[in-house]
Amino acid sequence: MQTPSHHKLHKSPLTQNSSRLKTNGKRLKPRTKTKPKRNFPGKISSMDKPIHTHRFRYRCSITKLIFCWFTILLAFFFFFLLKTPSSNANRRVLPSRSTWENVVVQSAKPRDNSTGHSVLVTGAAGFVGTHVSLALKERGDGVVGIDNFNKYYDPSLKRRRSDLLLHNGVFVLEADINDSEKLAKLFRLVKFTHVVHLAAQAGVRYALKNPASYVHSNIAGLVNVFEVCKSANPQPSIVWASSSSVYGLNSKVPFSEEDRADQPASLYAATKKAGEEIAHAYNHIHGLSITGLRFFTVYGPWGRPDMMYFSFTKNMLRGKPIVVFEGPDHGSVARDFTYIDDVVKGCLAALDTAEKSTGSGGRVEGRAQLRVFNLGNTSPVPVSEVVSIMERLLRVKAKKVVVPMPRNGDVLFTHANISLARRELGYMPTTDLKTGLRKFVNWYLAYYSESKR
Ligand SMILES: O=C(O)[C@H]1O[C@H](OP(=O)(O)OP(=O)(O)OC[C@H]2O[C@@H](n3ccc(=O)[nH]c3=O)[C@H](O)[C@@H]2O)[C@H](O)[C@@H](O)[C@@H]1O
Numbered sequence: 083m084q085t086p087s088h089h090k091l092h093k094s095p096l097t098q099n100s101s102r103l104k105t106n107g108k109r110l111k112p113r114t115k116t117k118p119k120r121n122f123p124g125k126i127s128s129m130d131k132p133i134h135t136h137r138f139r140y141r142c143s144i145t146k147l148i149f150c151w152f153t154i155l156l157a158f159f160f161f162f163l164l165k166t167p168s169s170n171a172n173r174r175v176l177p178s179r180s181t182w183e184n185v186v187v188q189s190a191k192p193r194d195n196s197t198g199h200s201v202l203v204t205g206a207a208g209f210v211g212t213h214v215s216l217a218l219k220e221r222g223d224g225v226v227g228i229d230n231f232n233k234y235y236d237p238s239l240k241r242r243r244s245d246l247l248l249h250n251g252v253f254v255l256e257a258d259i260n261d262s263e264k265l266a267k268l269f270r271l272v273k274f275t276h277v278v279h280l281a282a283q284a285g286v287r288y289a290l291k292n293p294a295s296y297v298h299s300n301i302a303g304l305v306n307v308f309e310v311c312k313s314a315n316p317q318p319s320i321v322w323a324s325s326s327s328v329y330g331l332n333s334k335v336p337f338s339e340e341d342r343a344d345q346p347a348s349l350y351a352a353t354k355k356a357g358e359e360i361a362h363a364y365n366h367i368h369g370l371s372i373t374g375l376r377f378f379t380v381y382g383p384w385g386r387p388d389m390m391y392f393s394f395t396k397n398m399l400r401g402k403p404i405v406v407f408e409g410p411d412h413g414s415v416a417r418d419f420t421y422i423d424d425v426v427k428g429c430l431a432a433l434d435t436a437e438k439s440t441g442s443g444g445r446v447e448g449r450a451q452l453r454v455f456n457l458g459n460t461s462p463v464p465v466s467e468v469v470s471i472m473e474r475l476l477r478v479k480a481k482k483v484v485v486p487m488p489r490n491g492d493v494l495f496t497h498a499n500i501s502l503a504r505r506e507l508g509y510m511p512t513t514d515l516k517t518g519l520r521k522f523v524n525w526y527l528a529y530y531s532e533s534k535r
Pocket residue numbers: 284285286324325326327328377378379380388389390391405406407408415416417465487492
């Protein structure tokens with residue numbers, strides 16, 4: 083009869099290797115020379131176990147130890163990965179013993195605490211967001227950015243803008259404006275005096291391809307920003323980006339803030355107009371001070387690759403055709419192109435003239451300010467004229483394919499009346515299209531020649 087230890091012995095890999103394996107009926111020679119010493123018949127004492135057993139157990143325990151350490155290290159790695167914001171750029175900025183929370187607090191500090199603002203800029207790695215953040219920082223305000231770095235257009239351009247901001251002392255947290263926890267946390271860390279809300283799904287024609295993204299950013303995201311601002315104590319004043327597209331099919335020119343804006347030609351325009359109504363509700367109920375800025379086709383260095391002047395430049399330099407839209411009866415399609423520096427001045431003036439919000443802890447002390455301004459250039463230029471300017475600047479003949487403007491969100495023309503902005507904000511655009519496009523082309527050539535290196 084076999085003892086339990088016998089049973090174990092026969093089942094162990096050692097036993098199988100040394101005594102059980104046979105080839106062609108022959109017994110295989112054991113791999114080790116040491117034979118087990120038996121103290122009692124049928125039993126092997128622990129001291130007398132064969133060296134193979136010791137080595138095997140030794141190897142087993144080493145393997146277990148390594149496995150244990152590896153698991154602990156892995157757990158630490160994931161713990162820190164989850165605790166740290168995911169942007170590479172953000173990770174790069176964090177000094178070794180600092181947390182992203184400390185960096186946010188530093189970034190939000192104005193140069194002079196008594197006069198400077200603490201501003202949260204959403205969409206800070208976007209085109210307008212980058213320029214506004216830089217201008218605020220440059221004049222001494224504290225600025226914290228937030229951006230989700232989505233893939234609507236080349237995210238590497240957004241990363242480069244974010245690097246530029248970081249270089250200038252503006253930290254951009256990688257997070258979506260729909261992440262209420264993150265936003266609320268930012269407000270727990272910093273008492274922001276102002277929010278410049280520029281994060282949005284832009285582009286009029288893309289709405290046909292991805293309508294949900296407009297609802298996600300321009301409606302749900304906007305509501306989320308307002309919600310967090312409404313609950314903050316003190317409540318910040320808000321300046322946010324609406325759009326000239328809200329005028330839609332309006333044919334009365336130039337477009338004035340009092341004109342009807344209830345005939346949007348795209349879902350994009352509809353979400354921006356909805357945003358203005360949502361702003362009204364939050365102002366009315368919660369006492370938030372809100373200023374909406376209707377931007378008119380903003381262009382310039384660090385611009386958006388999805389916009390016409392940018393994509394035409396790229397195609398013309400590569401010898402590719404460009405598709406130029408025209409109106410009925412071969413009429414021109416025109417835009418009130420507005421240079422980025424002028425728009426930035428308008429944004430800062432809106433922020434400086436914004437009154438304080440009047441709500442706190444669910445109570446509202448009096449009416450809060452609610453404003454809407456056009457930020458345009460007051461001189462519409464036909465797209466065909468833009469192409470001629472580009473041809474001269476790039477010294478390239480464009481391969482134009484002229485087609486009737488498809489009904490996919492575009493309107494025939496935009497033209498801003500800026501009297502109100504001039505009166506209330508001192509807004510006065512100074513850059514004509516030729517000068518602005520020259521600055522854009524210089525930036526474009528430098529940026530992409532450097533990227534190739
Ligand atoms: O001001 C605004 O409200 C809007 O301005 C731009 O929208 P859009 O004026 O359509 O700017 P582009 O897409 O750069 O188009 C400019 C002009 O070029 C024309 N175009 C565009 C693309 C193209 O392939 N061909 C072409 O002729 C358009 O019809 C339009 O007249 C922005 O993309 C929107 O995000 C912004 O809100």
